[in-house]
Amino acid sequence: MEQHPSKERTLVIIKPDGVQRSLIGEIVKRYERVGLKLIGIKMAIPTREMAIKHYYEVGGDAWLEEVGRKARENYEKKGLQSPFATNMENGKAIMEANAKYLSSGPVVAMIWQGNQAVALVRKITGSTEPLSSDVGTIRGDLTLDTYQMSDLDQRSIRNLIHASGNVSEAEKEIPIWFEKAEILNYTHLQEKILYDVNLDGILE
Ligand code: GDP
Ligand code: MG
Numbered sequence: 001m002e003q004h005p006s007k008e009r010t011l012v013i014i015k016p017d018g019v020q021r022s023l024i025g026e027i028v029k030r031y032e033r034v035g036l037k038l039i040g041i042k043m044a045i046p047t048r049e050m051a052i053k054h055y056y057e058v059g060g061d062a063w064l065e066e067v068g069r070k071a072r073e074n075y076e077k078k079g080l081q082s083p084f085a086t087n088m089e090n091g092k093a094i095m096e097a098n099a100k101y102l103s104s105g106p107v108v109a110m111i112w113q114g115n116q117a118v119a120l121v122r123k124i125t126g127s128t129e130p131l132s133s134d135v136g137t138i139r140g141d142l143t144l145d146t147y148q149m150s151d152l153d154q155r156s157i158r159n160l161i162h163a164s165g166n167v168s169e170a171e172k173e174i175p176i177w178f179e180k181a182e183i184l185n186y187t188h189l190q191e192k193i194l195y196d197v198n199l200d201g202i203l204e
Contacts, residue, residue, distance in 0.1 A: 006195045008117040009039070011173040012125075013162040016105035017143070019043075023160065024108055027138055030124050031112050035194050040111035040174075040183045050176075051099035054162075058172045064091030074129075074147050094156070101156035109177045115195070118170055121163045130159050 014027055032038065046054075055063065068087030071094060075082045084090035112121060126137025129147055133140035139159050150157040164170035174183070192201060 005115045006191065007113060008115065008167065009111055009113045009174060010117040010121050010164045010170045011162070011177060012110045012112060012121055012164075013102070013177075014108040014110075015102060015158070015160055015162060016107055017158045018160040019106050019108060021142070021160075023142055026142065027161065028110070030138055031110075031121060034114075034120060034124060035190065036112040036114040036117055036120065037188045037191070038110060039113045039185070040109075040178050042109055042178070042182065043106050044109060044177075045106050046103045048099050048103045051102040052095065054102070054173065054176055055095050055098055057176065058169055061088070064088055064095060067091045067094050071147075078148070097154070097156040101158070102162075111174055111178060111183060118164055118167055122165070125161050125163045128159060129157060133159075 012031065014024055018024065018027060028038075059066075065087050068084070068089065068091030071090045072082040072084075072087055082090060084093065114120065124137060126133030126139035128139075129145070130139045130143045131146045135141065138161060143158065143160050145158045147157060164173055193199070
C-alpha cells in the first residue's frame, strides 16, 4: 500500500554554527509550529568520515558535479571566473570544506515527519546562501554569510542547517544518522486536527 502523505520524513541537522549561536530552540520551534512531528533527535560530534559519508554516499559523483556546477554559476553571476578547472574539482573542494565544517563541533540531528515534510522544511529553512535566503526563513533571518566571504576565506558557507533535498535523499540520509530503535513511532495529538478526515472528536 502507498504510504499516506502525512508519513513523509526528512532529515535536518543543526550545524555547529547553529549550536554555537544558541539557536537550537529557535530552529526547533520553527519546524514544530508548522505542524511537523519530531520522531528522532540527538546531539553528536560527527567525525570527518561521517560527514563525508553524509555528503558522498548519498549524492555520489552526481552531487559533486551538481554542487560544482552551481558554484561555477555563482562565480559567473558575479562576473568572476571559477578558480577550479572542472565542476568536479570544485565539488570535491566544497565537500571537503563541508566535512571540516560539520565535524568542527556538536550538531543536532533530527527527523521531522508530516505532509510534504521535505519541501516544507526546505521552505522554512531558506535557500543555501544566507544573504539571498528569503526574510522569514531560518537562514534569511538568523545569519549573514555569503559565498563571496566564504570563498575569500576558503571555507564552507555557514548556513546553520542541513535539510534533505528530496524524499529519496532523506531516505538515504536518515539511516546514516539514526538507528531504527532511535526513530519513534507515536501519535501526536495535533495530527487529529491536521489530518483527521471527519474532525468528529471536537464537539461534546
Ligand atoms: P543545501 O541543500 O541548501 O544545503 O545545498 P546543497 O545540497 O546544494 O549544498 C550542500 C552544501 O554545500 C551547502 O550547505 C553549502 O555549504 C555547500 N555549497 C552548496 N553550493 C555551494 C556553492 O555554490 N558554493 C560554495 N562555496 N558552497 C556551496
Ligand atoms: Mg542539499
